[in-house]
Amino acid sequence: MSDVRTVRVELGDRSYPVVVGRGARHELPSLIPNGSRRVAIVTQESIPAVLIPAFAGRDVHRFVIGDGEDHKSLSTIEELMRGFSRAGLTRTDCVVGVGGGLVTDVAGFAAASYHRGIPVAHVATTLLAMVDAAIGGKTGVNIPEGKNLVGAFWQPCAVACDTDALDTLPESESRCGRGEMAKYHFIVREDLSTQSLEERIAACVRIKAEVVAGDERESGRRALLNYGHTLAHAIEVNSGWTIAHGEAVAIGLVFAAHLAHVLGRIDDRRVADHYAVVKDTYGLSTALPKDLDDDALIESMKRDKKALSSLTFVLDSRDGLEVIEGIDEAKIRDALKAHRGYGVSS
Ligand code: GLY
Numbered sequence: 001m002s003d004v005r006t007v008r009v010e011l012g013d014r015s016y017p018v019v020v021g022r023g024a025r026h027e028l029p030s031l032i033p034n035g036s037r038r039v040a041i042v043t044q045e046s047i048p049a050v051l052i053p054a055f056a057g058r059d060v061h062r063f064v065i066g067d068g069e070d071h072k073s074l075s076t077i078e079e080l081m082r083g084f085s086r087a088g089l090t091r092t093d094c095v096v097g098v099g100g101g102l103v104t105d106v107a108g109f110a111a112a113s114y115h116r117g118i119p120v121a122h123v124a125t126t127l128l129a130m131v132d133a134a135i136g137g138k139t140g141v142n143i144p145e146g147k148n149l150v151g152a153f154w155q156p157c158a159v160a161c162d163t164d165a166l167d168t169l170p171e172s173e174s175r176c177g178r179g180e181m182a183k184y185h186f187i188v189r190e191d192l193s194t195q196s197l198e199e200r201i202a203a204c205v206r207i208k209a210e211v212v213a214g215d216e217r218e219s220g221r222r223a224l225l226n227y228g229h230t231l232a233h234a235i236e237v238n239s240g241w242t243i244a245h246g247e248a249v250a251i252g253l254v255f256a257a258h259l260a261h262v263l264g265r266i267d268d269r270r271v272a273d274h275y276a277v278v279k280d281t282y283g284l285s286t287a288l289p290k291d292l293d294d295d296a297l298i299e300s301m302k303r304d305k306k307a308l309s310s311l312t313f314v315l316d317s318r319d320g321l322e323v324i325e326g327i328d329e330a331k332i333r334d335a336l337k338a339h340r341g342y343g344v345s346s
Pocket of ligand 1: 132133135136138222225226
């Protein structure tokens with residue numbers, strides 16, 4: 001197992017390792033608390049059983065949750081917690097989420113709430129979960145009023161990003177992860193594309209770990225991890241969730257570049273850099289779907305979680321990314337127009 005890399009998320013006595021590489025899941029049993037006699041695996045039918053580590057000598061219970069955002073709900077949490085209770089889980093036992101971001105968010109929130117908090121560890125099986133969702137302790141579920149509106153910050157005790165899982169990952173899931181990966185190029189202003197996929201995943205984890213270590217509760221720099229997400233959330237909602245999160249982030253990243261350009265924060269070349277990373281390096285579509293109306297997108301962006309009292313974006317500048325509040329709606333319209341017209345010859 002020599003090619004498994006370890007990145008630590010440094011949070012004092014809640015610090016934890018993230019192991020990245022082929023077979024990384026096999027490291028997890030030695031990384032959960034020694035005192036955990038019972039292990040509650042939370043997974044989905046679609047996740048290959050081979051990706052679930054063997055917890056020899058422990059009493060293992062498997063809980064299967066449904067696929068799709070509808071199952072990321074409080075009723076799933078209640079079912080899990082009732083199951084944990086029937087299995088006799090105590091505060092010293094451990095929940096292990098094995099799956100993509102939906103599983104790690106739900107398993108994390110169930111662990112955060114059961115007995116007022118029990119340990120949780122994750123095996124991330126999608127690229128998106130590896131580079132984002134499984135790291136950093138954001139957990140939660142949807143309610144009819146919105147996505148991820150109920151949750152808790154609850155750090156895992158260990159995460160395995162097992163790249164064996166990527167061998168069978170559907171292309172649509174891979175695109176989602178690539179959208180989130182592209183974001184990291186702009187956070188650190190480095191070209192990560194020369195690295196192997198595993199090195200790049202570890203690099204993204206390292207960047208996220210460093211950001212989370214400095215701002216666990218998102219009172220500052222952690223907001224930069226939402227680069228490209230303001231328009232992305234609006235695209236997801238207005239497309240009726242037919243455009244997946246990471247694909248929407250890809251479009252949101254180039255839109256954020258156009259907006260920064262309209263506001264005089266970056267030059268043409270930097271806008272072109274965004275297209276090069278998103279389109280050429282990660283093979284993602286950057287086009288704003290024609291059927292999404294600008295008025296509807298702007299209305300959704302006004303309701304974004306970051307928009308405390310005004311339209312708020314993470315935007316690039318010569319000195320890096322910053323959170324910018326109070327953006328004039330007319331500038332957003334100019335940027336949407338520039339985005340829609342980019343590369344279209346007259
Ligand atoms: N997905 C953004 C964050 O964890 O802060």
